[in-house]
Amino acid sequence: xxxxxxxxxxxxxxxxxxxxxxxxxxxxxxxxxxxxxxxxxxxxxxxxxxxxxxxxxxxxxxxxxxxxxxxxxxxxxxxxxxxxxxxxxxxxxxxxxxxxxxxxxxxxxxxxxxxxxxxxxxxxxxxxxxxxxxxxxxxxxxxxxxxxxxxxxxxxxxxxxxxxxxxxxxxxxxxxxxxxxxxxxxxxxxxxxxxxxxxxxxxxxxxxxxxxxxxxxxxxxxxxxxxxxxxxxxxxxxxxxxxxxxxxxxxxxxxxxxxxxxxxxxxxxxxxxxxxxxxxxxxxxxxxxxxxxxxxxxxxxxxxxxxxxxxxxxxxxxxxx
Numbered sequence: 001x002x003x004x005x006x007x008x009x010x011x012x013x014x015x016x017x018x019x020x021x022x023x024x025x026x027x028x029x030x031x032x033x034x035x036x037x038x039x040x041x042x043x044x045x046x047x048x049x050x051x052x053x054x055x056x057x058x059x060x061x062x063x064x065x066x067x068x069x070x071x072x073x074x075x076x077x078x079x080x081x082x083x084x085x086x087x088x089x090x091x092x093x094x095x096x097x098x099x100x101x102x103x104x105x106x107x108x109x110x111x112x113x114x115x116x117x118x119x120x121x122x123x124x125x126x127x128x129x130x131x132x133x134x135x136x137x138x139x140x141x142x143x144x145x146x147x148x149x150x151x152x153x154x155x156x157x158x159x160x161x162x163x164x165x166x167x168x169x170x171x172x173x174x175x176x177x178x179x180x181x182x183x184x185x186x187x188x189x190x191x192x193x194x195x196x197x198x199x200x201x202x203x204x205x206x207x208x209x210x211x212x213x214x215x216x217x218x219x220x221x222x223x224x225x226x227x228x229x230x231x232x233x234x235x236x237x238x239x240x241x242x243x244x245x246x247x248x249x250x251x252x253x254x255x256x257x258x259x260x261x262x263x264x265x266x267x268x269x270x271x272x273x274x275x276x277x278x279x280x281x282x283x284x285x286x287x288x289x290x291x292x293x294x295x296x297x298x299x300x301x302x303x304x305x306x307x308x309x310x311x312x313x314x315x316x317x318x319x320x321x
Contacts, residue, residue: 003140004050004051004052004140005049005050005051005052005139005140005141005142005159006051006052006053006054006055006136006139006140006141006142007045007046007049007051007053007054007055007141007142007144008055008057008128008131008132008141008142008143008144009042009045009054009055009056009057009143009144009145010057010124010125010128010143010144010145010147010150011038011056011057011058011105011109011116011124012058012059012124013124013145013146013147014038014041014042014144014145015034015038015101015102015105016034017037017146017163018033018034018036018037018038018041019033019034019037019097019098019101021033021037022034022036022037024036024037026302026303026304027303028303030097030303031097031101032101032302032303032304033101034097034098034101034102034105035101035104035105035108035302035304036304036306038105039105039108039312040306040312041163042054043311043312043315043316045144045161046315046316046318046319047315049142049161050318051142051319052139052320053114053115053287053319053320054113054114054115054319055114055115055116055117055128055131055283056109056114056115056116056117057117057118057124057125057127057128057131058116058117058118058124059118059123059124060118060119060120060121060122060123060127061118061120061121062120062121063121063122063123063124063126064123065121066121066122066270067123067263070259070262070263071204071205071259071263073204074203074204074205074263075203075204076204104298104302107298108295108298108299110288111288111290111291111294111295111298112288112290112295112316112319113287113288113289113290113316113319113320114287114288114319115282115283115285115287116282117131117279117282117283118282119275119278119279119282120275120278121272121275122271122275122279125147125149125150125266126266126269126271127279128143128150128153129153129266129267129269130269130271130276130279131279131283132153132158133153133267133269135279135280135283137157138157139157140157140158141157141158141159142158142159142160142161143158143159143160143161144160144161144163145160145162146162146163146164148162148191149192149195149264149266150266151175151180151184151188151191152188152189152190152191152192152265152266152267153188153266154175154176154177154179154180154188155177155188156177159174159175159176160173160174160175161173161174161175162175184217185217185221186217186220186221187228187229188229189229189230189267190220190223190229190230192261192264192265192266192267193220193230193231193232193235193261194213194216194217194220195260195264196232196257196258196260196261196264196265197211197216197220197235197250197257197260198211198212198213198216199260200264203263203264205260205263205264206256206260207256207260208249208250208253208256208257210249211249211250219247220235223235223238229267231261231265231267231268232257232258232260232261232262233258235250235257236250236251236254236257236258239251287319287320290316290317290319292313292316292317295313295316296309296313
């Protein structure tokens with residue numbers, strides 16, 4: 001079995017970041033930052049991690065419905081992340097540019113030797129979690145996304161690369177088990193428990209009032225028994241057994257914590273057999289051969305011609321088919 005990793009990419013997460021932060025236009029004055037930036041980032045990740053294969057996960061149609069049955073406001077009212085700098089446009093123009101580039105990106109990816117998976121009613125993190133836990137569980141994997149939900153999937157075979165530049169990590173954060181235990185001070189599966197307690201504003205998940213992340217992290221750490229994972233029920237039972245008054249807030253919010261945990265956790269997925277068949281079927285399909293001619297032609301048609309195009313082609317050609 002190859003020792004090279006499988007690269008698992010949350011593509012919409014990548015595209016949204018590129019669309020909002022890269023103020024690039026083509027010769028016609030059309031914004032192409034999302035399209036160009038996503039391809040440029042993709043080839044850079046392939047060059048960096050030298051994967052055996054690349055799996056791209058998309059949000060499926062109706063992907064939020066399952067969790068909205070539990071929490072009506074889940075991800076509701078999210079605003080599209082628009083062009084942050086370099087442009088002054090209307091909301092309508094931005095939406096058109098967003099959809100246009102996303103459509104071109106999807107067509108371009110069909111020309112690359114990557115696997116693409118989108119399953120109705122499943123979010124990208126559901127697909128990636130199932131891939132990690134079932135389909136390629138014994139292989140080395142690197143998940144690429146800024147979404148911290150993926151930290152709960154880190155194990156001896158799975159790492160997360162967060163392409164967020166900081167003063168300490170100028171090329172992004174590479175998160176493995178050692179990172180989770182030393183810098184996050186939490187065992188990966190328990191990261192879902194942390195989010196269940198403190199909530200997630202970006203997804204409209206309300207946490208326990210009066211409990212901050214620092215406090216919750218420290219108290220969840222007290223559960224740490226030989227790096228074991230705990231669920232919300234374990235945590236509440238532990239809190240019930242504590243005499244200190246500060247732990248009663250968890251008991252009083254038992255229903256909220258258990259609800260939140262059921263929404264954010266990726267360890268025990270609620271996926272139908274139909275969805276499982278769709279994931280397996282998409283993964284088992286033959287990988288498209290790299291059509292470098294059509295790839296170059298597509299870029300030219302969009303008036304996108306990077307100086308490093310030959311290097312892009314060379315890097316995409318390293319992927320097996």
